[in-house]
Amino acid sequence: IRQISLFYPFSTFKFKVSKTTQSNPNQKAKTTNGPSLRFLLLFFSHKSTPFCSFLHLLFFELVFEGSEKKKKMENEAMAVDSRGIPTYGGRYVRYDVLGIIFEVSSKYVPPIQPIGRGAYGIVCCARNSETNEEVAIKRIANAFENRIDAKRTLREIKLLCHMDHDNIVKIKDIILPPEREKFNDVYIAYELMDTDLNQIIRSSQPLTDDHYQYFLYQLLRGLKYIHSANVLHRDLKPSNLLLNANCDLKICDFGLARTTSETDFMTEYVVTRWYRAPELLLNCSEYTAAIDIWSVGCILMEIIRREPLFPGKDYVQQLGLITEVSIALDLFTPKPNTLVSWKST
Known part of the structure; x- marks a missing residue:
């Protein structure tokens, strides 16, 4: 017991209570002195009784193998997000970018990475597989809910489509909606800077x-x-x-x-x-x-x-x-x- 306590002293282990009360959300987590679960299991694992051996195996099953399974699931989820989910028969691909649905034509291939965010929406960079050039795609969410915002979006598209100058950003593409009835968000592809x-x-x-x-x-x-x-x-x-x-x-x-x-x-x-x-x-x-x-x-x-x-x-x-x-x-x-x-x- 003395040898184990040198490495796992009771005073160094604390239970952490991370839940906060509804009346005081800024309240800091409370700590209580006492032996940790890991210490107790490691301590009893040195005993030769079947019950202690069972606790020992259960601990490693729950903590170590459980964490490995969790990491595997997170990696798989990240892989799905990076690939996107094909929609409309594969003509479009839906991505989850910072919790925002980003649905573009399938010709824009990953990685779809966010490069800007503002009141208008979110901007992501992508590569056009047809032209092999990188573009910045701006998503304007619910572009037609506000009449003034809709006019500004239309005004920018009309002006930039007619302008051709080295010192003015160019519109590379306007991504058409998959269905006219569900035309809520506007996606504009600009040259990437x-x-x-x-x-x-x-x-x-x-x-x-x-x-x-x-x-x-x-x-x-x-x-x-x-x-x-x-x-x-x-x-x-x-x-x-x-x-x-x-x-x-x-x-x-x-x-x-x-x-x-x-x-x-x-x-x-x-x-x-x-x-x-x-x-x-x-x-x-x-x-x-x-x-x-x-x-x-x-x-x-x-x-x-x-x-x-x-x-x-x-x-x-x-x-x-x-x-x-x-x-x-x-x-x-x-x-x-x-x-x-x-x-x-």
Whole structure:
């Protein structure tokens, strides 16, 4: 008994009560001193009685073989999830991605891996077996429940199908539903990029002046193409600028974009607050392409500073931050007379 107690002292074993009371869900688990089941079984396994031998065998059957069976079942379940479940005669495959049903055409083969998630739904990467290229598939759940969200989805599809530019993300495919009557979710396949500018800014990746210039050049190049089609993006921000390992930049997310030729009043509440132009903060119903240029300036400063230029918590503070910077710039901006005197000297 002394030899065993050196390795299995009673004081080191505790029973853990992990259940919490309904009245206090934050209550920590209670512990009670006492010998563990494993210790008792190991202790009695040294006895020669048939009952102790039976306990010994029962312990290993329940604990060790049971855990092996559990691991085997988990591995089999993971294998099924990775392969997916064929549906509609094998024309489609259903995957369980983070607890969300992801049903796509069978030409998109595993691995189906999640690469993004937001209010719109989930984005997964997959490989098109017909073209052998990797794509990013965005699932928009219940796309037709909300009229505004449905219009934004349709607007993005229509615009991107007509746009063809190196600095604008391309739609590779629109996955048709297996049945028209069950058409609830929209699946759009885009060209796959490695990351977005927001992730780069928040990372420890060093950026040089060459990066600043190249990012700005590509952003303005793509924006010029968008504006040439009389379209305003209206939601430019770092997370909507996709990048790859070659530092190629592509503008994405045209859900809030619209043409300037539309005659009805424009929506005031567009663009994420930190990148919103003053005319939008002041509820101007008519605005121009200048709102996108303002967003570009905010993005450029965020790339250089590695933090937002105007991180307002609400629209009042946002206007205050912009006003402070504007006053400071006016103090240091040379007046026309000063420029003339400098030129004459």
